[in-house]
Amino acid sequence: MARIVDVADPEDPRLAPYHAVRERDLIGRDGLFIAEGRVVIEKMAGAPGIRAESLLIAAHRLDAMADILARLPADTPVYAAAQPVIDRIAGFAVHRGLLATGRRIDPPDAEALLAALPPAADVLLLSGIANHDNMGGLFRNAAAFGVAAVLLDADCCDPLYRKAIRVSVGAALLVPFARLPRDADLPALLATHGFRGLALSPRGATLLAAVPPAPRTALLLGAEGPGLDADLLRRVASVRIPMAPGFDSLNVATASGIVLHHLLATRAGDQ
Amino acid sequence: MARIVDVADPEDPRLAPYHAVRERDLIGRDGLFIAEGRVVIEKMAGAPGIRAESLLIAAHRLDAMADILARLPADTPVYAAAQPVIDRIAGFAVHRGLLATGRRIDPPDAEALLAALPPAADVLLLSGIANHDNMGGLFRNAAAFGVAAVLLDADCCDPLYRKAIRVSVGAALLVPFARLPRDADLPALLATHGFRGLALSPRGATLLAAVPPAPRTALLLGAEGPGLDADLLRRVASVRIPMAPGFDSLNVATASGIVLHHLLATRAGDQ
Numbered sequence: 001m002a003r004i005v006d007v008a009d010p011e012d013p014r015l016a017p018y019h020a021v022r023e024r025d026l027i028g029r030d031g032l033f034i035a036e037g038r039v040v041i042e043k044m045a046g047a048p049g050i051r052a053e054s055l056l057i058a059a060h061r062l063d064a065m066a067d068i069l070a071r072l073p074a075d076t077p078v079y080a081a082a083q084p085v086i087d088r089i090a091g092f093a094v095h096r097g098l099l100a101t102g103r104r105i106d107p108p109d110a111e112a113l114l115a116a117l118p119p120a121a122d123v124l125l126l127s128g129i130a131n132h133d134n135m136g137g138l139f140r141n142a143a144a145f146g147v148a149a150v151l152l153d154a155d156c157c158d159p160l161y162r163k164a165i166r167v168s169v170g171a172a173l174l175v176p177f178a179r180l181p182r183d184a185d186l187p188a189l190l191a192t193h194g195f196r197g198l199a200l201s202p203r204g205a206t207l208l209a210a211v212p213p214a215p216r217t218a219l220l221l222g223a224e225g226p227g228l229d230a231d232l233l234r235r236v237a238s239v240r241i242p243m244a245p246g247f248d249s250l251n252v253a254t255a256s257g258i259v260l261h262h263l264l265a266t267r268a269g270d271q
Numbered sequence: 272m273a274r275i276v277d278v279a280d281p282e283d284p285r286l287a288p289y290h291a292v293r294e295r296d297l298i299g300r301d302g303l304f305i306a307e308g309r310v311v312i313e314k315m316a317g318a319p320g321i322r323a324e325s326l327l328i329a330a331h332r333l334d335a336m337a338d339i340l341a342r343l344p345a346d347t348p349v350y351a352a353a354q355p356v357i358d359r360i361a362g363f364a365v366h367r368g369l370l371a372t373g374r375r376i377d378p379p380d381a382e383a384l385l386a387a388l389p390p391a392a393d394v395l396l397l398s399g400i401a402n403h404d405n406m407g408g409l410f411r412n413a414a415a416f417g418v419a420a421v422l423l424d425a426d427c428c429d430p431l432y433r434k435a436i437r438v439s440v441g442a443a444l445l446v447p448f449a450r451l452p453r454d455a456d457l458p459a460l461l462a463t464h465g466f467r468g469l470a471l472s473p474r475g476a477t478l479l480a481a482v483p484p485a486p487r488t489a490l491l492l493g494a495e496g497p498g499l500d501a502d503l504l505r506r507v508a509s510v511r512i513p514m515a516p517g518f519d520s521l522n523v524a525t526a527s528g529i530v531l532h533h534l535l536a537t538r539a540g541d542q
Contacts, residue, residue, distance in 0.1 A: 137525065242532075249411065249440055264514075
């Protein structure tokens with residue numbers, strides 16, 4: 001059970017990580033992330049590789065959060081304050097008065113993450129995903145369809161940005177991820193670890209419905225608009241989602257869900 | 272070719288529909304909608320059943336918009352102003368200085384819309400979708416997968432809300448839609464028009480991959496959380512998307528994309 005600490009002063013130095021949340025989103029948080037809301041904080045409490053640094057909770061919500069607080073380590077401070085104090089600290093009206101800060105413990109690098117995966121595993125490999133909503137949606141779908149890991153190139157935004165965590169419904173805290181070095185040779189990396197690469201593109205060579213099951217698939221996704229690097233597309237098998245004429249445009253997170261469902265459904269049918 | 276009208280005064284009464292866009296989003300617009308950005312305005316210029324009332328464009332962007340302006344009726348006024356004037360009028364920094372107002376012409380009711388559809392056609396039937404991002408995403412997927420019409424129950428938000436149009440990438444202006452009366456008997460309505468109803472639910476009876484093709488499918492989708500009405504689920508065939516244990520949560524727009532892709536892919540395979 002976590003340790004409840006009543007606070008009344010918005011300037012209490014123990015609450016510094018919660019100060020001016022929006023401004024800090026922009027300038028970085030030294031490895032700390034902010035989680036908001038009951039569902040996300042619940043995911044955080046059970047996430048391996050994540051340490052809850054503290055919680056800041058509206059005092060009138062403590063009882064409703066008791067089940068989650070019971071699952072936190074005994075030394076995790078839970079600062080309890082009146083809702084207006086929390087809003088003052090954060091700099092905006094905090095929905096339901098539930099905030100937490102956390103940190104990843106010893107995050108693996110991409111090689112170590114891939115090397116530790118089980119024999120049957122799919123991964124996402126994201127290139128240039130700079131939009132936090134899309135990043136959150138990609139992690140949400142990764143969790144929903146049992147993706148084992150997400151690899152991010154150097155041009156992706158941080159999955160632990162506050163809004164990305166929220167849109168992911170906490171999946172950004174659950175699905176292991178690692179960032180690739182800028183000079184990584186992706187096709188070589190996938191071959192080393194026995195992954196079939198599958199690059200999604202509107203001009204992909206194979207229709208999704210014709211993609212057979214495989215024990216290990218790495219789904220490569222680029223940002224809407226620019227898409228994946230042309231050199232990469234030449235070196236990895238490519239797949240396309242059929243669409244109606246005249247409006248061939250899908251959101252990248254939605255597209256990931258369509259492909260991941262196909263991989264899960266065909267694997268199940270193959271067994 | 273539309274008619275260019277230079278304006279310099281933010282208080283020009285002809286620009287009243289563009290004043291304080293965000294506040295007007297909240298209080299309603301008397302049937303007028305606001306379109307933003309080149310891609311959406313391009314869709315508006317070609318959309319049947321939509322009349323562009325006027326455009327408000329940063330003067331330095333007129334040349335780059337010439338191809339779209341050429342496709343508007345000759346009497347459509349295009350107000351050209353300096354970007355700072357546009358930002359003053361709208362009340363925020365207008366991305367790339369491109370705004371338009373439009374109106375639906377004689378929108379059909381649900382019965383008329385269904386009666387006019389071709390023999391092979393899928394429709395979305397949305398219940399309680401109150402989130403503008405989700406509404407936009409649903410329309411985007413509807414357009415991408417060739418959905419013929421969208422029907423909205425009384426608890427859905429307006430697809431022509433500014434943000435819903437933007438998230439839909441203009442699809443909300445292209446896919447015909449109609450609102451259902453609050454007391455509509457949906458299963459009876461679908462039967463009358465020869466639609467197979469398919470209600471998406473985490474506890475759906477049939478796995479999506481096992482759903483066979485049909486000439487006319489109505490996909491029923493409810494809001495995340497509450498989902499579809501229990502009585503409706505008892506009266507319509509239900510379908511579920513398989514997910515990983517422990518995180519059975521998909522965004523409703525993503526879920527629509529997964530089902531619509533299945534319908535399109537199996538129909539193609541059936542031919």
